[in-house]
Amino acid sequence: MGLKSFSLKKSLWVFHFGGASCNNCDIEILDCLTPRYDVERFGIKLVGSPRHADVLLVNGSINKRDKPRLLEVYDQIAKPAFVVAFGACGCTGGIFAEGITFAGPVDTIIPVDAYIPGCPPKPEAMLSALMKLAETI
Amino acid sequence: MAEQLFYFFIYPGMLFAGIIGIIFAWADRKVTARVQFRQGPPVLQPFYDFIKLLLVKETILPKNGSVIFFLLAPVLGLFGATAAAVIILMPALGLTSGFRGDIIVLFYLLAIPTLMFIVGALASGNPLSSVGASREIKMVLSYELSFILIIAGVILKSEMTLQLNEIMALQQSQGAFIASLSGIVMFIAALVVIQGKAGMVPFDMAEAETELAEGIFMEYSGTAYAIIKYTKYILLFILPVFIAEIFLGGLHFEGIHILWSILKVLLVLVLMILIRNTNPRLKIGQAMRFYLLWINLLVIAGLVLHYIGI
Ligand code: SF4
Numbered sequence: 009m010g011l012k013s014f015s016l017k018k019s020l021w022v023f024h025f026g027g028a029s030c031n032n033c034d035i036e037i038l039d040c041l042t043p044r045y046d047v048e049r050f051g052i053k054l055v056g057s058p059r060h061a062d063v064l065l066v067n068g069s070i071n072k073r074d075k076p077r078l079l080e081v082y083d084q085i086a087k088p089a090f091v092v093a094f095g096a097c098g099c100t101g102g103i104f105a106e107g108i109t110f111a112g113p114v115d116t117i118i119p120v121d122a123y124i125p126g127c128p129p130k131p132e133a134m135l136s137a138l139m140k141l142a143e144t145i
Numbered sequence: 146m147a148e149q150l151f152y153f154f155i156y157p158g159m160l161f162a163g164i165i166g167i168i169f170a171w172a173d174r175k176v177t178a179r180v181q182f183r184q185g186p187p188v189l190q191p192f193y194d195f196i197k198l199l200l201v202k203e204t205i206l207p208k209n210g211s212v213i214f215f216l217l218a219p220v221l222g223l224f225g226a227t228a229a230a231v232i233i234l235m236p237a238l239g240l241t242s243g244f245r246g247d248i249i250v251l252f253y254l255l256a257i258p259t260l261m262f263i264v265g266a267l268a269s270g271n272p273l274s275s276v277g278a279s280r281e282i283k284m285v286l287s288y289e290l291s292f293i294l295i296i297a298g299v300i301l302k303s304e305m306t307l308q309l310n311e312i313m314a315l316q317q318s319q320g321a322f323i324a325s326l327s328g329i330v331m332f333i334a335a336l337v338v339i340q341g342k343a344g345m346v347p348f349d350m351a352e353a354e355t356e357l358a359e360g361i362f363m364e365y366s367g368t369a370y371a372i373i374k375y376t377k378y379i380l381l382f383i384l385p386v387f388i389a390e391i392f393l394g395g396l397h398f399e400g401i402h403i404l405w406s407i408l409k410v411l412l413v414l415v416l417m418i419l420i421r422n423t424n425p426r427l428k429i430g431q432a433m434r435f436y437l438l439w440i441n442l443l444v445i446a447g448l449v450l451h452y453i454g455i
Pocket residue numbers: 029030031032033067068069094095096097098102103126127128129
């Protein structure tokens with residue numbers, strides 16, 4: 009394993025894209041930053057600009073208005089980048105899947121590297137998913 | 146010539162200052178984490194971030210901006226920070242005695258990285274970056290006046306010496322400047338000014354990641370952002386060293402003095418980190434008023450105290 013992939017593995021910066029969620033997943037994501045879970049141990053941090061991100065974390069259902077914005081954000085990310093679908097809504101559409109404005113689960117819009125099921129997933133689930141994602145690099 | 150290049154690029158310039166700066170950046174994050182009762186990142190975390198940005202990530206160029214200035218600005222900023230690092234570190238490490246007036250040159254060199262960040266942000270053509278740049282310009286206008294007043298105060302206290310080396314020698318023979326009331330007052334003001342210069346909370350409104358999405362650095366990615374990070378690491382190292390040199394009795398790398406010198410620099414660094422962790426981000430108007438009114442008054446009070454002789 010070279011220095012390059014090792015550094016990438018050790019420093020995954022996350023950009024959070026919140027779709028039309030019920031807001032519960034967003035709060036679980038913030039939980040990961042608290043002293044109890046402390047994602048910074050693994051070099052993970054939340055960044056404010058997609059230009060700096062390595063991981064695009066998408067939660068909530070993607071409706072017709074979100075879809076072009078999600079595509080735009082995905083284009084803005086400096087590659088190599090990974091996409092993680094968070095929560096039942098991100099993976100399949102969850103309880104919103106039959107709504108009239110629903111525009112497909114995340115993986116029909118952009119390629120997804122990891123799925124985190126749950127409604128909402130526990131913070132431990134997010135940590136384990138990011139660790140497993142890092143191992144594939 | 147080869148000697149100067151060695152000084153500039155390797156020791157004590159770009160490479161050396163950068164490596165120590167990376168360790169300081171880790172200390173910053175680790176102490177922050179401990180203050181918040183977290184575990185904090187591993188020692189090499191800033192190094193991983195730097196390598197990842199430098200070698201792995203793609204550099205995206207702005208579509209509506211000026212590509213040449215966008216890419217040139219971080220490089221020039223790095224060169225400015227390195228030149229300042231060489232002038233600050235050489236007398237401390239006993240390599241050369243510097244030259245007459247180097248403390249004035251430092252004032253200009255330390256302004257270069259910030260000015261270059263502003264140029265880069267304006268060249269990126271992004272509206273949020275422009276807002277960040279405008280805030281940074283306001284910050285520069287506010288703290289540079291206090292900074293030059295502090296340097297003037299140091300020159301007055303050292304009986305009109307304009308050379309960093311002699312200022313340190315004077316403090317070693319007569320006691321550190323911070324041992325007087327005027328010294329303490331000016332040291333507090335200097336601490337706040339370098340907080341603004343290093344762009345740390347509560348004066349980080351130019352990059353405010355929650356409202357401006359990293360502001361002036363928003364459009365940078367990959368190698369260009371790695372260079373900006375490196376410049377920031379160097380600044381995080383040389384600013385505490387500079388304050389320790391002009392107020393805390395200077396640095397001296399011989400025998401037991403090595404320990405004291407390192408402790409002095411670490412003390413300034415920890416004070417900066419604690420200020421950063423105990424204050425919320427100010428609004429730009431509040432920051433301007435804070436510098437232009439209160440900090441300037443504080444420095445002037447220090448100058449008056451010096452004239453009275455305490
Ligand atoms: S997965 Fe569940 S908790 Fe998360 S946004 Fe959807 S409905 Fe809310």
